Amino acid sequence: MASVISVSELNERAKTVLASESSINDVWVSGEISNLTRHSSGHYYFTLKDQRSEVRCTLFRGARNSLQFEPAESLKVTAFGSVDMYVARGSYQFNVMTMRRSGIGDMYLALEELKKKLRAEGLFDESRKRKLPRYPMTVGVVTSPTGAVIHDIIRVAEKRFPVNIILVPVLVQGEGAAQSISKGIELMNTQNADIMIVGRGGGSAEDLWAFNEESVARAIAASRIPVISAVGHETDFTIADMVADVRAPTPSAAAEMALPDVSSEARNIDGMMMRASRSLAACISLMNSRFVALDSKLSLKRAKEAVISESKNVNELSRRASVSVRSIMNEKNGMFRMADAKLSPRRAKDRIEQLFMELDDASAAADRSVAQMIAGRRKDMISADQRLRAVNPMNVLERGYSFVKGPDGATLVSVHQISPGSDVEITMKDGIANAKIKEVIRK
Numbered sequence: 529m530a531s532v533i534s535v536s537e538l539n540e541r542a543k544t545v546l547a548s549e550s551s552i553n554d555v556w557v558s559g560e561i562s563n564l565t566r567h568s569s570g571h572y573y574f575t576l577k578d579q580r581s582e583v584r585c586t587l588f589r590g591a592r593n594s595l596q597f598e599p600a601e602s603l604k605v606t607a608f609g610s611v612d613m614y615v616a617r618g619s620y621q622f623n624v625m626t627m628r629r630s631g632i633g634d635m636y637l638a639l640e641e642l643k644k645k646l647r648a649e650g651l652f653d654e655s656r657k658r659k660l661p662r663y664p665m666t667v668g669v670v671t672s673p674t675g676a677v678i679h680d681i682i683r684v685a686e687k688r689f690p691v692n693i694i695l696v697p698v699l700v701q702g703e704g705a706a707q708s709i710s711k712g713i714e715l716m717n718t719q720n721a722d723i724m725i726v727g728r729g730g731g732s733a734e735d736l737w738a739f740n741e742e743s744v745a746r747a748i749a750a751s752r753i754p755v756i757s758a759v760g761h762e763t764d765f766t767i768a769d770m771v772a773d774v775r776a777p778t779p780s781a782a783a784e785m786a787l788p789d790v791s792s793e794a795r796n797i798d799g800m801m802m803r804a805s806r807s808l809a810a811c812i813s814l815m816n817s818r819f820v821a822l823d824s825k826l827s828l829k830r831a832k833e834a835v836i837s838e839s840k841n842v843n844e845l846s847r848r849a850s851v852s853v854r855s856i857m858n859e860k861n862g863m864f865r866m867a868d869a870k871l872s873p874r875r876a877k878d879r880i881e882q883l884f885m886e887l888d889d890a891s892a893a894a895d896r897s898v899a900q901m902i903a904g905r906r907k908d909m910i911s912a913d914q915r916l917r918a919v920n921p922m923n924v925l926e927r928g929y930s931f932v933k934g935p936d937g938a939t940l941v942s943v944h945q946i947s948p949g950s951d952v953e954i955t956m957k958d959g960i961a962n963a964k965i966k967e968v969i970r971k
Contacts, residue, residue, distance in 0.1 A: 757775050
């Protein structure tokens, strides 16, 4: 019986085997950099991939310092190094000792071409971008229903300015994500939203790639609702950010851009009240100064009449100012109360659940519609086949009929087409007979 070894011993043996294999040590490997991470220690970790496969790579600080360029996402490189095993995890990796650039990645080239195309069409122009509404009552969010984005936006809204939040759940990465996001933006435009946030949390360049797709860019450009793009972290930048009306560094920052701060607005109102009060006091003081000047110039009777008249004007101005200030306060307070009553976390959750049910109903209705359409098409095909069979001349031959062709190959329909001695061809259900006309009898 073979001896029993531990997992660690197995991995150590595998490491030794890999280290002794010359075909995978001191080799040049060509590929495209992906999932690049720069560690605080100075080491670089990334994936080197081609069209069919990928391998995890390490570039330690000492080797990094010898490079003449900065490694970057989607950069094509040729790396020199050896295969090694990380014993603790039982996974193998390619330790890079040096690298040289061999071109720009295909994804990056496609991205640059799309940028040129959309820029030429004017989709990036600042002139077409709209200002965000100052006091939105409903905010639409197009993102994953399971990610942190929607929860961050609700949290910010509760603190700053409670509003209605409508969620359209979409895929934000992987196959079909771009189409899902585009359809989500179109669906949001059928809702009563004042502003739209489109985005997702951070990730690799591949994770964020759906927001670089042309369909998403065009959906954002066509939106009637102002769009804030909030994709990834502050250092991430996508085509969606370039087309959107406003780009936010993070989803939380997008919510802060979309919503005013209730506390700040209240302070602004207090400031307006104080400025109005100071202006009113200054006006009254000016009027009193004028009364004193007039009193010294006019007779007692005329001065008294003038003072009474001016006092009435001052009282009227004071009354109008007070009414105006109260009107402003009532309008702002009413707006805040309305907004505060619109949304609570519970209502937002109920709304999300309701949207899921609506999506399920819509999906079921679509399935039924497709099934009905298929059944209708099948019925039409059966009917068409029956009609074709009915007019098929070969079916007529089954009932004892035949048709005759003259010497020129044309089907005979009249005795005037032939004469005695003409060669004819008679087609019946099971074959063809050649004959010669003996006699022609015309009616």
